[in-house]
Amino acid sequence: xxxxxLSDRTNNQxxxxxxxxxxxxxxxxxxxEGIDWSQRDLYQVNFSGANLHKANxxxxxxxxANxxxxxLREANLRGADLRGADLTGADLTGADLxxxxxxxxxxxxxxxxxxxxxxxxLQVALYDRETNWPEGFRYKSSGAVGPGANLNGAFLNTAKxxxxxxxxxxxxxxxxxxx
Numbered sequence: 001x002x003x004x005x006l007s008d009r010t011n012n013q014x015x016x017x018x019x020x021x022x023x024x025x026x027x028x029x030x031x032x033e034g035i036d037w038s039q040r041d042l043y044q045v046n047f048s049g050a051n052l053h054k055a056n057x058x059x060x061x062x063x064x065a066n067x068x069x070x071x072l073r074e075a076n077l078r079g080a081d082l083r084g085a086d087l088t089g090a091d092l093t094g095a096d097l098x099x100x101x102x103x104x105x106x107x108x109x110x111x112x113x114x115x116x117x118x119x120x121x122l123q124v125a126l127y128d129r130e131t132n133w134p135e136g137f138r139y140k141s142s143g144a145v146g147p148g149a150n151l152n153g154a155f156l157n158t159a160k161x162x163x164x165x166x167x168x169x170x171x172x173x174x175x176x177x178x179x
Contacts, residue, residue: 029048035056047070054074063084068087072095077096077097088109092112103121107144108126
């Protein structure tokens with residue numbers, strides 16, 4: 001199959017799945033491997049447990065999306081908007097999140113081993129002791145919230161940190177109004 005035809009096929013699959021989602025169909029646990037979702041509006045989509053291995057989600061809007069337990073191994077998430085997304089237990093091994101907005105996302109129990117987190121915005125993203133980070137990544141000073149985090153000067157107002165393990169955090173001059 002030629003590259004053009006394969007691209008057309010995956011684009012048609014993406015459009016069909018989006019139409020089903022917009023019609024209210026539950027599409028979690030779907031096999032969406034390798035589909036091109038780049039630059040698409042996937043606001044609050046429920047891809048819980050979905051296989052998105054090697055999917056292209058670059059520049060996609062995934063604000064408030066449910067990606068819990070999703071397989072996002074080697075997915076392209078460059079510049080994606082994942083603000084407030086639920087990524088609990090998601091497998092992001094080898095995913096490219098360069099320049100992605102992961103603010104206020106839930107990364108508890110997520111696997112980010114070998115992920116590219118260059119210039120990724122993690123302000124007030126939640127993590128726990130079971131979150132696996134790339135080797136050498138300084139997650140405690142990334143702006144993310146979890147055990148041992150350095151949150152000096154952080155704006156935590158309106159952060160949903162109820163039930164988050166905060167052992168060993170440092171907060172000097174942080175803004176906690178409404179947290």
